[in-house]
Amino acid sequence: xxxxxxxxxxxxxxxxxxxxxxxxxxxxxxxxxxxxxxxxxxxxxxxxxxxxxxxxxxxxxxxxxxxxxxxxxxxxxxxxxxxxxxxxxxxxxxxxxxxxxxxxxxxxxxxxxxxxxxxxxxxxxxxxxxxxxxxxxxxxxxxxxxxxxxxxxxxxxxxxxxxxxxxxxxxxxxxxxxxxxxxxxxxxxxxxxxxxxxxxxxxxxxxxxxxxxxxxxxxxxxxxxxxxxxxxxxxxxxxxxxxxxxxxx
Amino acid sequence: xxxxxxxxxxxxxxxxxxxxxxxxxxxxxxxxxxxxxxxxxxxxxxxxxxxxxxxxxxxxxxxxxxxxxxxxxxxxxxxxxxxxxxxxxxxxxxxxxxxxxxxxxxxxxxxxxxxxxxxxxxxxxxxxxxxxxxxxxxxxxxxxxxxxxxxxxxxxxxxxxxxxxxxxxxxxxxxxxxxxxxxxxxxxxxxxxxxxxxxxxxxxxxxxxxxxxxxxxxxxxxxxxxxxxxxxxxxxxxxxxxxxxxxxxxxxxxxxxxxxxxxxxxxxxxxxxxxxxxxxxxxxxxxxxxxxxxxxxxxxxxxxxxxxxxxxxxxxxxxxxxxxxxxxxxxxxxxxxxxxxxxxxxxxxxxxxxxxxxxxxxxxxxxxxxxxxxxxxxxxxxxxxxxxxxxxxxxxxxxxxxxxxxxxxxxxxxxxxxxxxxxxxxxxxxxxxxxxxxxxxxxxxxxxxxxxxxxxxxxxxxxxxxxxxxxxxxxxxxxxxxxxxxxxxxxxxxxxxxxxxxxxxxxxxxxxxxxxxxxxxxxxxxxxxxxxxxxxxxxxxxxxxxxxxxxxxxxxxxxxxxxxxxxxxxxxxxxxxxxxxxxxxxxxxxxxxxxx
Numbered sequence: 001x002x003x004x005x006x007x008x009x010x011x012x013x014x015x016x017x018x019x020x021x022x023x024x025x026x027x028x029x030x031x032x033x034x035x036x037x038x039x040x041x042x043x044x045x046x047x048x049x050x051x052x053x054x055x056x057x058x059x060x061x062x063x064x065x066x067x068x069x070x071x072x073x074x075x076x077x078x079x080x081x082x083x084x085x086x087x088x089x090x091x092x093x094x095x096x097x098x099x100x101x102x103x104x105x106x107x108x109x110x111x112x113x114x115x116x117x118x119x120x121x122x123x124x125x126x127x128x129x130x131x132x133x134x135x136x137x138x139x140x141x142x143x144x145x146x147x148x149x150x151x152x153x154x155x156x157x158x159x160x161x162x163x164x165x166x167x168x169x170x171x172x173x174x175x176x177x178x179x180x181x182x183x184x185x186x187x188x189x190x191x192x193x194x195x196x197x198x199x200x201x202x203x204x205x206x207x208x209x210x211x212x213x214x215x216x217x218x219x220x221x222x223x224x225x226x227x228x229x230x231x232x233x234x235x236x237x238x239x240x241x242x243x244x245x246x247x248x249x
Numbered sequence: 250x251x252x253x254x255x256x257x258x259x260x261x262x263x264x265x266x267x268x269x270x271x272x273x274x275x276x277x278x279x280x281x282x283x284x285x286x287x288x289x290x291x292x293x294x295x296x297x298x299x300x301x302x303x304x305x306x307x308x309x310x311x312x313x314x315x316x317x318x319x320x321x322x323x324x325x326x327x328x329x330x331x332x333x334x335x336x337x338x339x340x341x342x343x344x345x346x347x348x349x350x351x352x353x354x355x356x357x358x359x360x361x362x363x364x365x366x367x368x369x370x371x372x373x374x375x376x377x378x379x380x381x382x383x384x385x386x387x388x389x390x391x392x393x394x395x396x397x398x399x400x401x402x403x404x405x406x407x408x409x410x411x412x413x414x415x416x417x418x419x420x421x422x423x424x425x426x427x428x429x430x431x432x433x434x435x436x437x438x439x440x441x442x443x444x445x446x447x448x449x450x451x452x453x454x455x456x457x458x459x460x461x462x463x464x465x466x467x468x469x470x471x472x473x474x475x476x477x478x479x480x481x482x483x484x485x486x487x488x489x490x491x492x493x494x495x496x497x498x499x500x501x502x503x504x505x506x507x508x509x510x511x512x513x514x515x516x517x518x519x520x521x522x523x524x525x526x527x528x529x530x531x532x533x534x535x536x537x538x539x540x541x542x543x544x545x546x547x548x549x550x551x552x553x554x555x556x557x558x559x560x561x562x563x564x565x566x567x568x569x570x571x572x573x574x575x576x577x578x579x580x581x582x583x584x585x586x587x588x589x590x591x592x593x594x595x596x597x598x599x600x601x602x603x604x605x606x607x608x609x610x611x612x613x614x615x616x617x618x619x620x621x622x623x624x625x626x627x628x629x630x631x632x633x634x635x636x637x638x639x640x641x642x643x644x645x646x647x648x649x650x651x652x653x654x655x656x657x658x659x660x661x662x663x664x665x666x667x668x669x670x671x672x673x674x675x676x677x678x679x680x681x682x683x684x685x686x687x688x689x690x691x692x693x694x695x696x697x698x699x700x701x702x703x704x705x706x707x708x709x710x711x712x713x714x715x716x717x718x719x720x721x722x723x724x725x726x727x728x729x730x731x732x733x734x735x736x737x738x739x740x741x742x743x744x745x746x747x748x749x750x751x752x753x754x755x756x757x758x759x760x761x762x763x764x765x766x767x768x769x770x771x772x773x774x775x776x777x778x779x780x781x782x783x784x785x786x787x788x789x790x791x792x793x794x795x796x797x798x799x800x801x802x803x804x805x806x807x808x809x810x811x812x813x814x815x816x817x818x819x820x821x822x823x824x825x826x827x828x829x830x831x832x833x834x835x836x837x838x839x840x841x842x843x844x845x
Contacts, residue, residue, distance in 0.1 A: 014254065027800075028800075029799050029800025030798075030799065030800020030801045030802070030803065030804070031800065032257075070285065070289075073285075073289060074289070077289065077293070185293060185296060185297055185301075185333065185337050186293050186337070187336065187337040187338045188290065188293070188337060188338035188339055188341065188342060188351055189338045189341075189351065190338075191286070191289050191290055191293055192281070192286065192351055194289075195281070195283065195285075195286050196281075228582065
């Protein structure tokens with residue numbers, strides 16, 4: 001079975017993000033970029049499934065600027081077999097990403113697509129679900145455990161009340177939660193080998209997809225600075241302030 | 250708190266912008282490499298160093314190594330960390346692909362070493378020693394020995410040691426007494442006692458390969474009678490597994506000021522089976538071929554500590570609220586200003602930073618020369634690289650390790666009294682840094698090596714490998730609009746170095762004690778000028794790239810500001826060394842021994 005793992009290039013989780021002065025987004029120039037941590041978990045799970053003999057091939061896909069090729073290399077160093085880069089300078093929103101991934105899924109015909117539940121840059125949490133709808137495949141989101149048996153996959157999902165296990169027939173979509181696994185450190189020989197693994201470069205046009213944004217971004221602003229606290233002298237004063245200033249009671 | 254994020258941006262600057270990595274990539278062995286690959290390697294090394302090695306630094310120091318009945322246990326977590334490090338292939342980084350190595354250049358290896366030194370100096374010694382033993386064996390071992398031992402050392406399954414020192418002799422190895430008696434089967438029986446053997450016994454690997462200096466029965470006295478032997482802890486079976494226990498035991502481990510998680514062992518050899526490495530009586534020469542790389546690695550330890558001390562000090566200076574800025578409150582919203590507002594704190598932080606980045610740049614230059622020595626096919630280019638590394642090795646070893654200790658102390662100063670107590674972890678840097686000034690030849694010995702051997706080598710040809718590029722750079726850039734003032738400061742330092750060199754050449758030729766009396770100050774002067782050259786070159790690149798730098802503008806602006814700080818606040822220390830050097834030996838030799 002072939003596995004498809006979409007990986008997104010995002011601002012590294014260690015970076016303190018800054019909003020661009022013109023409010024058009026966050027500053028990414030000169031900022032360390034890395035693979036979305038949820039996607040790392042997806043790659044790890046796919047590679048483990050291959051090591052267990054459940055999967056035969058792991059294909060990593062990234063969409064965006066040429067530098068996304070480096071994000072694919074990271075996946076290849078972790079153990080993915082080959083990569084597909086859909087190169088575009090256009091802003092990509094979840095629906096466009098899902099449409100591009102559908103086109104790739106139709107070409108590659110994977111048995112399972114594993115992707116992060118969300119990306120840490122915009123926290124949309126939408127691509128996996130949209131992709132499932134477009135393909136008409138079952139989805140198991142927020143996975144903390146997956147088990148494949150024959151033509152079905154049991155996905156343990158993290159939900160508000162605890163855990164829920166769903167059984168899906170393959171092909172299917174799984175989105176990963178933090179507790180699914182702990183991604184490995186890429187080994188040095190695998191980093192070297194990753195440079196020799198093939199990456200195919202495509203364009204949205206070649207896939208017949210118009211990636212133009214459907215949502216308009218109005219503005220991006222920093223969260224308001226937290227005000228200093230106030231000390232109150234008595235319970236009565238506290239209640240009064242909660243009524244008149246905070247207006248919460 | 251010990252905090253560390255690998256300075257990857259500066260490392261890429263040193264690797265690609267300052268020393269142009271393409272030069273190595275164009276040579277044989279570089280076909281499969283690319284700048285992007287080097288960057289990926291550095292990034293993954295950073296992850297392991299930050300996430301695996303750093304968390305074990307303070308705990309390893311606190312716990313230390315355990316000795317019981319000849320068995321040494323490393324601190325909790327070290328074995329698992331070593332397994333992870335080895336399984337991920339990091340021991341093989343710069344080794345020959347013929348033995349399972351990855352064939353990456355030394356310049357990348359030294360940057361990776363810097364990260365492990367910064368995050369866990371004691372841990373880094375175990376694979377570091379193996380690499381040194383690998384180099385000696387690779388260059389001098391028989392094909393049979395190499396085939397039997399190198400693959401296991403490259404993949405880190407077996408570790409290595411260097412057994413030189415004995416209780417009565419360290420620097421003066423001519424006195425050593427360990428004996429090696431030839432056997433009919435071509436092997437030797439090695440007997441004697443060695444001390445200060447780092448990684449001499451431990452629980453990280455299934456076998457340990459000792460490289461031992463010893464004397465054969467008919468050997469001439471002194472250093473011309475020393476041979477090198479390979480003595481494994483377990484004799485390998487024909488299948489290559491660890492077999493019978495050999496006659497080498499650890500009789501004790503040392504209790505040390507720092508690097509407490511590194512096992513420093515006393516070893517006794519009793520009729521231990523060993524094999525000759527290299528030619529009989531040429532053991533010291535065999536050891537010295539890997540010395541350039543090893544001494545550079547020890548220098549890197551100083552650099553790693555400097556970077557670690559810097560980052561921890563910066564973090565504290567930004568969060569510690571005490572008093573107000575001399576210019577009026579900078580953060581009126583807080584109870585007090587963070588201490589980083591004060592000029593003296595900034596002076597301290599910038600001193601550490603200017604040293605660390607300068608040392609990184611210089612280490613890159615020397616490491617690149619190590620690569621050129623190995624990879625250049627043109628004999629003249631190889632010779633130039635050999636001359637240069639031989640000249641710079643004592644400078645890097647002594648200067649960097651002095652700086653490592655000085656900057657660890659400066660970093661502690663930023664913490665005030667809180668730096669002196671254990672909780673913040675910065676006093677460990679001071680203790681760990683101190684050893685690097687002592688081992689692999691004390692810094693005094695390095696200074697003597699510089700003035701006694703390296704200056705006169707090939708009638709000054711080695712020296713010119715450094716002097717000529719500096720002089721040419723000054724000539725070309727002294728009136729440069731962007732960096733002219735920095736180059737003029739460098740020129741002043743270089744002038745002092747030229748005068749000091751002429752003085753030592755002239756006086757030292759007549760009286761070796763004169764050279765000895767000037768050696769330590771001369772090495773410092775040499776080193777400060779070398780760092781000044783690196784800073785001027787870095788500034789040149791930063792000034793050229795700044796206008797179109799976009800997201801990197803902050804990096805280049807900081808480079809320029811730090812270059813200026815180095816030239817204005819640190820390099821002038823070099824000028825004051827000239828009169829000290831010229832004052833000669835008279836004052837220090839005047840006292841009778843009894844007057845001390």
